[in-house]
Amino acid sequence: MDDPPPPEGTNIDGESPRTEPMIETDEATITDDAELERTLGLSGGLAIGIGTMIGAGIFVFPGLAAGRAGPAAAASFAIGAVVALLVALPASELATAMPKSGGGYYFISRGLGTLAGAVVGLSLWFGLVFATAFYLVGFGYYAVDTLAELGVAIGEGLVIPLALLFGAGFIVLNVTGTENAAKLQNGIVALLLSILFVFLAYGGLDAVGLVGEPTAPEQFAPFGTMPILTTAALVFTSYLGFAQVATVAGEMKDPGRNLPLAMVGSVLIVGVLYVATIFVATSAFGSEQLAGFGETAMVEVGRHYLGAAGAFAIVFGGLLATMSSANASVLSTSRAIYAVSKDALLPQGASRINLRYGTPHVALGMAGGPILVLTATGRVELLAEVASFLHLLMYGLLCVALIALRRDEPEWYDPDFRVPGYPVVPVLGALASFALIGFMQPTSQLVGIGIMIVTAGWYVYYARDVELKGSL
Amino acid sequence: MTRILVPLAVLKGESVSAGLTALLEPMNVTVLGYHVLPEQTTPDQARLQYEARATDALEDLAAEFGANEGTADYRLVFTHDRKQTFDRIAAETRSKVYAIPGATGPVDRLLVALTGDVAVEQIVSFVAELIGDREIDVTLFLATDDEPAGRGLLETAAAPLADRGIDVRTELAVDEPPLEALLEATVGHDAVVMGERAPSLLTLAFGEDAERVAAESVGPVLVVRNVEEDGSENEG
Numbered sequence: 001m002d003d004p005p006p007p008e009g010t011n012i013d014g015e016s017p018r019t020e021p022m023i024e025t026d027e028a029t030i031t032d033d034a035e036l037e038r039t040l041g042l043s044g045g046l047a048i049g050i051g052t053m054i055g056a057g058i059f060v061f062p063g064l065a066a067g068r069a070g071p072a073a074a075a076s077f078a079i080g081a082v083v084a085l086l087v088a089l090p091a092s093e094l095a096t097a098m099p100k101s102g103g104g105y106y107f108i109s110r111g112l113g114t115l116a117g118a119v120v121g122l123s124l125w126f127g128l129v130f131a132t133a134f135y136l137v138g139f140g141y142y143a144v145d146t147l148a149e150l151g152v153a154i155g156e157g158l159v160i161p162l163a164l165l166f167g168a169g170f171i172v173l174n175v176t177g178t179e180n181a182a183k184l185q186n187g188i189v190a191l192l193l194s195i196l197f198v199f200l201a202y203g204g205l206d207a208v209g210l211v212g213e214p215t216a217p218e219q220f221a222p223f224g225t226m227p228i229l230t231t232a233a234l235v236f237t238s239y240l241g242f243a244q245v246a247t248v249a250g251e252m253k254d255p256g257r258n259l260p261l262a263m264v265g266s267v268l269i270v271g272v273l274y275v276a277t278i279f280v281a282t283s284a285f286g287s288e289q290l291a292g293f294g295e296t297a298m299v300e301v302g303r304h305y306l307g308a309a310g311a312f313a314i315v316f317g318g319l320l321a322t323m324s325s326a327n328a329s330v331l332s333t334s335r336a337i338y339a340v341s342k343d344a345l346l347p348q349g350a351s352r353i354n355l356r357y358g359t360p361h362v363a364l365g366m367a368g369g370p371i372l373v374l375t376a377t378g379r380v381e382l383l384a385e386v387a388s389f390l391h392l393l394m395y396g397l398l399c400v401a402l403i404a405l406r407r408d409e410p411e412w413y414d415p416d417f418r419v420p421g422y423p424v425v426p427v428l429g430a431l432a433s434f435a436l437i438g439f440m441q442p443t444s445q446l447v448g449i450g451i452m453i454v455t456a457g458w459y460v461y462y463a464r465d466v467e468l469k470g471s472l
Numbered sequence: 473m474t475r476i477l478v479p480l481a482v483l484k485g486e487s488v489s490a491g492l493t494a495l496l497e498p499m500n501v502t503v504l505g506y507h508v509l510p511e512q513t514t515p516d517q518a519r520l521q522y523e524a525r526a527t528d529a530l531e532d533l534a535a536e537f538g539a540n541e542g543t544a545d546y547r548l549v550f551t552h553d554r555k556q557t558f559d560r561i562a563a564e565t566r567s568k569v570y571a572i573p574g575a576t577g578p579v580d581r582l583l584v585a586l587t588g589d590v591a592v593e594q595i596v597s598f599v600a601e602l603i604g605d606r607e608i609d610v611t612l613f614l615a616t617d618d619e620p621a622g623r624g625l626l627e628t629a630a631a632p633l634a635d636r637g638i639d640v641r642t643e644l645a646v647d648e649p650p651l652e653a654l655l656e657a658t659v660g661h662d663a664v665v666m667g668e669r670a671p672s673l674l675t676l677a678f679g680e681d682a683e684r685v686a687a688e689s690v691g692p693v694l695v696v697r698n699v700e701e702d703g704s705e706n707e708g
Contacts, residue, residue: 018520027560028549029516033527036515037551037560101514174512250514251552331512338517351517355483359512 004098004110004412007343009465017343017466024099026254038253045258047189048248048328049241049266054192055325056384057238057274059318060138060295062281064381067291069231072221074278076231077238081271083436084239086429087395088267089419090402092260095246097405097415099255102339103246103332104394109343111401113469118459119452120394121340124243126451127390128333129367131240132326133374134383136163136170139322140375141295146315149299160378167326167375171368174330175361188324195317200276203305207283218286233439237384238274240391241325242267244332247339256416280305295380333367334360345463382447385440389448396433399426474598475500476694477567478537479558482529482548483507483522491576491662492692493536498604501537502565503546505530508554515550523548562697569598572686572693576662582608583661585685586629587615587650590667595696596629599665600636602694609639613657615650622646651681658689668698 007017022031029036040048057077065073094107105124109117140163147154221228242263245252252258281290281297284304290297302314338360341350353360374383403426405413419425437445476496480486482505505526509518530546537544547565551557562570584599586592599610612629616622626642633640645653658664664685686693 031519031523034519034523034548034550036519037549037553037557039552039556101516177510177512248514250516334512335514338514342516342520351520353509353513353517353521355522358507358509358518360517364512 004410007466007468009344009467011344011463011466012461013347015344015348017468018348019342024255026256029250036250038251038255040248040252040258042258042261043186045245045248045252045262046266046269047186048331049245049262050193050270051185051189051321051324052241052244052328052332053238053266053270053325054189054196054273055135055138055318055321055323057235057270058196058277059142059298059314059321060134060380061235061238062278062301063290063293063295063297065231065235065278066282066287066297068223068234069227070220070222070287071218071278071282072223072228073231073235073282073287074275075221076228076235077271077274077278079228079232080236080239081267081274083232083236083429083432084242084267084271085264086425086432087399088242088263090399090426090429091243091246091395092263092417093415093419094398094402094405095249095259095263096256096417097413099249099252099259100339101247101250101335102342103249103336104243104398105336105339107246108394108397108401109468111405111469112397114345114463114466115456115459116397116401117343117468118340118345118463119455120397121336121343121345122455122458123390123451124336124394125333125340125367126370126455127240127387127394128329128336129370130374130383130387130390131237132329132333132367132371133167133377134237134380134387135322135325135329136167136371136375137378137380137383138295139163139166139319139326142315142318142322145296145299146319149312149315160376163375163378164372167368167372170326171330171364171371174368175359175364176357177359185324185327188320192317192321192324195313196273196277199302199306199310199313200273200280203280203284203301204276206305207280218282222287229439230441233388233436234381234385235274236388236392236436238270239267240387241270241328243391243394244328247332247335260417330364330367330371334363337363337366343468344466345459381441382444385444386447386451389437389440389444390451392433392437393448393452396430399430399433402426403430473500473543474569474601475502475565475567477502477504477558477562477565477570478573479504479506479554479561479570480533480573481506481508482526482533486573488533488536488573489575489577489692491579492571492573495579495602495608495663495692496571497538499543499602501534501544502561502567503530503533503537503544504558504561505533505546505548506554506557507550509550509552511552515552518550567697568594568699569694569696572682572695574663574686574690574692576691579608579662581661582610583613583654583658583664584610585613585654585657585664585666586625587613587654588667588669590669591696591698592625592629592667594699595665595667596632598696600633600638602665603636603638605637609641611641611643611657611661613643613645613654615645615648615653617647619644619646651684654685655688658685658691661691663691664689664693665696666693667696
């Protein structure tokens with residue numbers, strides 16, 4: 001597999017992008033002097049994708065989304081799934097052509113040049129930070145509910161302190177922990193899927209009236225169609241995980257096969273689960289009542305169908321799911337920072353690792369600090385939307401990068417997987433990504449645009465002379 | 473000639489003792505320098521930072537094994553999964569044996585364990601090749617609960633070695649826990665040669681036999697891999 005042409009130029013500190021010829025095989029990346037083992041299989045990739053996504057979509061959003069769009073929130077999740085799929089396909093093609101760490105950032109910087117790359121790469125860092133903060137706040141709600149289920153009512157006032165405490169401990173663990181948690185993550189995802197499957201199967205039978213008591217039907221879209229779209233923009237955070245798969249593309253075995261399967265597969269699996277969950281949840285309660293339950297509405301849904309055991313299973317699942325989302329995002333964040341600093345868009349010290357633990361402590365700190373600050377705000381919807389904004393920006397540009405590369409295919413461009421339905425799929429993917437941003441709340445849009453401007457400013461100040469695109 | 477893989481965690485300061493270098497000197501050796509990273513870290517990140525340092529160390533090590541005569545080379549791998557890396561490099565270099573380095577002086581006496589479902593012929597012919605015409609004595613060790621069959625196996629295995637003028641002793645442990653008996657037998661020996669066995673539940677819980685032997689006996693352990701006759705891999 002060929003590489004894009006080497007980047008050129010230096011940043012303001014006089015550092016230049018560090019690249020050297022690499023040969024990618026299915027099992028390893030081979031450089032002049034060393035080899036980098038590819039250790040993630042398909043199940044590992046799916047676990048990262050599903051593990052990142054499932055926490056938000058199932059365990060945090062149902063109440064909020066139903067409150068906004070009624071039972072039609074199921075349609076919002078379906079729209080999100082379609083948009084995610086439209087982007088996951090082009091992302092898969094780019095990832096098989098360039099199976100490197102950094103994912104979306106790498107593709108865009110090589111396809112569209114340094115400015116777009118810098119904005120996306122740095123925005124991805126912040127996007128992941130916002131997303132992680134959002135998962136941590138979700139975790140806080142579940143921690144409080146877990147205590148409540150155990151008979152310790154401490155009230156919602158402690159949600160944020162608990163989230164902060166856990167978040168801080170979690171970042172320290174990431175710096176000092178040398179145990180490989182990948183297998184644990186696979187196990188957690190498998191356990192979550194089993195809990196959900198039992199719950200959805202039973203709830204689904206109940207909801208269509210085969211078991212249990214019939215419930216009063218509710219109007220499908222009580223608030224009209226506009227809320228369906230704005231809700232889709234809100235809940236899109238539940239679909240960010242497939243891009244996290246791309247950030248570990250450099251470590252995936254047999255990337256030509258496993259990357260597309262992991263990205264597209266995880267979107268399909270969680271999409272179906274989300275739609276089913278909303279259906280089951282809105283069949284159990286009216287959407288107004290669901291909204292009243294807030295972030296942990298699913299606990300009440302579990303109680304409704306399966307009694308105390310159901311409530312406990314959902315609380316436990318919610319803790320696991322928000323934790324695994326946060327964990328997967330932190331892993332991606334350090335890779336995102338590494339990818340931009342390797343290309344001299346950030347000081348290269350940012351990607352230093354320490355020999356004692358072998359962990360990138362600087363990058364983890366650059367992720368952890370802002371994560372805790374944002375967690376402290378506790379603004380679930382804002383955090384979710386800004387995270388989605390910054391990811392959608394990357395998704396849209398990723399589709400544009402694919403079109404740019406395809407229109408004048410450079411010699412090194414040789415993907416194992418090609419998007420079906422080119423150019424319709426990437427064009428729709430780009431349009432849908434940018435359109436979804438338009439349906440967000442104005443505050444989220446302002447914060448997102450602010451971050452874009454700051455990152456573009458950083459590029460002009462710090463790395464104007466770095467040339468990443470090479471001659472196409 | 474048989475190739476021996478010597479995996480070393482170079483960046484953790486792992487090295488080979490003079491005794492092991494001398495023992496393996498006549499063979500083809502691939503030094504596998506590896507560095508295991510936690511999943512927070514991309515292997516590439518560690519490569520950028522440590523490649524030069526690791527390469528320096530590996531060049532020196534390979535030279536000790538005879539890189540200048542063309543009988544030794546080295547590979548450097550950054551990985552999340554040690555076992556996967558060992559298996560891949562062993563297959564790519566067609567190494568039939570790998571070494572777990574330990575501390576030892578000059579090797580005068582080898583303990584060769586034939587216990588269990590291992591390829592006895594391969595192990596014996598490797599030992600013969602390793603020793604060549606050097607003054608190294610051998611103890612063949614077997615733990616079994618079938619005494620007559622065990623004695624027969626030891627005699628058959630000892631014959632070709634004795635024919636080559638090697639001083640062979642045999643030691644049979646009957647109805648004893650195999651691993652403990654082997655560990656007792658290592659006393660008075662400078663290095664151990666043993667076969668690779670199929671992974672079992674016990675190896676999952678306690679690690680591979682060879683690693684336990686290496687840890688408890690302190691000395692180096694050479695493990696003859698379970699490779700099919702035609703040279704293709706026994707993928708597990």
